[in-house]
Each structure stands twice: as C-alpha cells, then as structure tokens.
Amino acid sequence: MRAYFECYPCFLRQALSAARRVGASEAQRGVVLRAVLALLQDISPDTTPPEVAYHVHRIVRETISAADPYQQAKAESTAEALALYPKLKRLVAESADPLDTAIRISIAGNIIDFGATEVIADLWPAVERVLEQPYAIDHSAQLRARLENVDQVLYLGDNAGETVFDRVLIEALPIPVFYVAKGGPILNDATITDAVAAGLDQCTTLLDNGSNAPGTVFSLCSEAFRSRYTRAPLVIAKGQANYESLSEAGDKVFCLLRVKCPVIGEDIGQPVDGIVVRQSGQERIQHDKDHLRCQ
C-alpha cells in the first residue's frame, strides 16, 4: 500500500512525539520538524508508509539522539500485557474454538500501537470487544486450511506488548513458529529484547529482520531474513505497518490487524475498529479462479 496524502499529518505527529520522548529541546524539535517537512515534499508516489516512517524516525535519531524514544513505553506495554497473560490463556483453554479465540486475542493486542495513536486504550475491554465482534474481513478458513498443510509459520511481529497476545496465539498453533522482531528500535515495534521480555523465546525461534523500519521493508531487511521469508510456506503478518508492506504480497501471507486509522480503513475497505484476517493478494486469486472457471 502506498503512502496516502492523509498519512502525512501522522508522520509529522510521529516525529514530534518521538522527539519529545527523547527530551528534545524546542529548537531541536524545530530542526526535526523542518527536516520532516522537506522529506515529505520529496516522497515519490509509490513509497509505502513504513518506508516514509523509517526516514522520519531516522531524522529524529540523527538530529537529537540515537536512544530508543519508546523504550519505557514498550516496557510498560509488555508488563501490562503480561499481567493479562493468565486470563488470556484461560479464555483460549475454555473456548469452544480455541484457535479462533487465540486469533482474536492476537488481533486485540494490535490496539497497542504508538504509530497510529498517542494514547492506548485499556487492554481488557479491547479483548472483550474483539472476542464478540464479527470479523470485518475473515479469511480465517483459508488460514486454517494452510495451517494444516505446512510444517512451520513465519510470524512477523508488530509492537511490544502485542507480543504477549501473539504468544497466546502461537501457543495455540500446532506447528513450530519462527517469530520475527525488528533489527533495531522503531516506534514501539518489538525488538528481540522486547520479544524475550514477552516470553516469546519460550515458544518460538526468535529472529530479527535486520531492519529498523516499521512493517517489512524488504530493501532494508537482511539477506538472511529475505531468504527465510522467500522459503516460508506460511506468513502471519501482524499489524497495520505489515499490512501496508505486504497487502499484495501473495496468498501465503495472512495479515492480522485491527483497523486503527481511516486511511487503512479506506485502503482495506472496512471501517475503523474493524478486525481483519486477510489473505494477501486475495482479489487477484479470486479473479484468477473466476477466469479459470470461465474456460
């Protein structure tokens, strides 16, 4: 998905928020802001939002501090989510459809996102809502079918804290999972350290994608990650930034997310707050099938 014009206010907000979090002075924030305004004037039309965000946060890092602006927020989100972990496990254990419940819990965790917003709502009400809510897009039958025919999952993580919700889903999956964290700090995205703090080292093989862009920007990822992605028989991609990166990446990719902004909503064709299990490239596949049927 390309960066829409409506994403631009959000890039400015992210830059100012990150700068504030590393204690930038007024003058430093002015320098960051002007650099981001200049960057936004030069974006080519096919750039994805994660690519722009990568450059925005690089400006903050190079202008003010290489420190991780979201370190404290990430630790707090993880601690808050871990406090819910026993309750989340119980929901799955007591469910008539444990996999569906675990998928929903993983999507509920996607509410923790400092890229899309500055204030995270209470987690437990979000879980309760997502458990009852109909899917806005539901390709979970396709996901279940794939899960029965592969021997491993490449799970592209999203944010710290959301990691704990991912863990609940991963522990409900019947096959080994390779969990991909970011190669360096970006927004509140989980690094390997954040993934370990969520206990993901206990149930997955942890690796990083070699990049400190949000989502999955292949040109910025390591060769090792790209190779593993290419070979993966099934990819679960969490969150908006992975949707922005991989919405047309083909039918082995399933995006699990909560729609948190009107721009994603417009792109995906669903309202804000919708919960989504979406197989990438689905429309094209459908079209191909229709085409075959006609022959």
Added chain:
Amino acid sequence: MRAYFECYPCFLRQALSAARRVGASEAQRGVVLRAVLALLQDISPDTTPPEVAYHVHRIVRETISAADPYQQAKAESTAEALALYPKLKRLVAESADPLDTAIRISIAGNIIDFGATEVIADLWPAVERVLEQPYAIDHSAQLRARLENVDQVLYLGDNAGETVFDRVLIEALPIPVFYVAKGGPILNDATITDAVAAGLDQCTTLLDNGSNAPGTVFSLCSEAFRSRYTRAPLVIAKGQANYESLSEAGDKVFCLLRVKCPVIGEDIGQPVDGIVVRQSGQERIQHDKDHLRCQ
C-alpha cells in the same frame, strides 16, 4: 497563543480535508499539500494558529476552487442545532440559574468544529454532559459582574450550528448584543448568512469582521470591526480559534470554549474536554493585585 509545532499535523489535515470537500483531484491535492508543507517550513515563531490556518485555506482556495468547502456541512450543523433549539430554550427557562445554563449551552455548541476534528459527536449528549460538568476554568463570576456594568456586548462568533447555541445564551443576556460573523468562508466558521440561518438576526445586531481567517486576526480584519472592538466595553469570544487569537487580549475579553485538542489543553493548562469561561489576561491581573497587596 502562538502556533505550537503540534499544530502542524492539524494544518495538513485541514488542508487535505478542505481540498477533498471541494472535489479536488489527486494531483490537485498533491499541489495543495506541497504548498502547505512549504508554508509550514517558513512560519515565524510568533504566528498564531488562526494566521497559519488563514494561509492554509487560502492555498486551497487559490489552487482548487474559491467555493466554500464547508457550505453543506455548515447548513447541516445549523439545521441539526435548530432542531434542538426548543429543548435548549426549555433548559434555560426551567433552570434555577438561567444565565449559567445558557453559558453552558453556548459552550456545549462549541463541539461543532471542523477545524479541530473531522467527525462531530452527537449534540444532545454533549449538552447533557456540559450541563453537569464542573468548569475547568471558571471566571463566570467576573463575567456576571461585567455584564451588570456595561450596556452592550460584542460577541465574537465561531462556527455555524454553534450559532444556535450562542443564540440561546444571547437571548438570556439582559443587554443588547452585537454578533460578529466572519467576513468570508473559512472552515465551518459562521458568516453573516450562516448567522441569519441560525436566527441571530432576530436577537442581535449582526456584523462581520471583514476577514476570512478563523478566530480574530486583527491585521486581517476591517477597520470598522477593529474600531468597534476597541470601543466595546465587554467582549465574549467563542471557541478555540478566538482563544488562540485573544488569550492575552486583556480583561474585557471572556473566552468561552470547550478544550478540543491537547495543544490548547497544554496552553490553557486544562485537559481535553474541559469547559472554560476565561477572562483574558487574568494571570497578569492577579499578579498586579498581589503586587498591590504587598505595598
């Protein structure tokens, strides 16, 4: 109040929203966006948000269309507010403190603001909340005292629809009111036409400020308005943009508003959703009084 860096994302959002409302093409929206990005790079530190917004919307007008992007939204807001008018009047009539109820109703109407947000919440629940809510800043005793010692009020209006709520307050005031609309369309601010549609011609002397900037940017207002403002013994200034323009304009000015964004919240020292009756320059006055007491 100067434009904070945190206002910049909002200026971009306003430009894109206004462009979309006049049916701009993708290419036109790109031109507007780049022009606004360039504008924001050149803002001097003491510029107020209404001054920036004036230039932002001038860019939309000059690039795409001189049509009023908010014409339909304004008509809808006014119609929606007029439907509540009998209920609002009854609230005042049945109140133990009619003036307080009328002040609160006028502030409740300030929820209608396409500058601060894109989606207006339901009006009636907003009224009910504001009737019960403690003031975040309450200089209404000072306002009442002034009202008893002057023979007229200059009432600086804000948005279409909010005009109906202003009418309820104005009809509860014991002295003549001169109601100031904008000299031309800007955001969903009320022009004379919008004020007439709200029935304000029936209870006030209507005039315009000669400007199509939000709030009150004196350098863009007519000489006739400036002269009337200077002579006015009491000014009631509605909404965030008038607060941004007049927060330090001296003790004859009372700003009535609902805090709708964190930037105003930080400037005014109150949380978002707070309701405010604030005498401008109050801190200085307090300081002077303390100083006198020490002598």
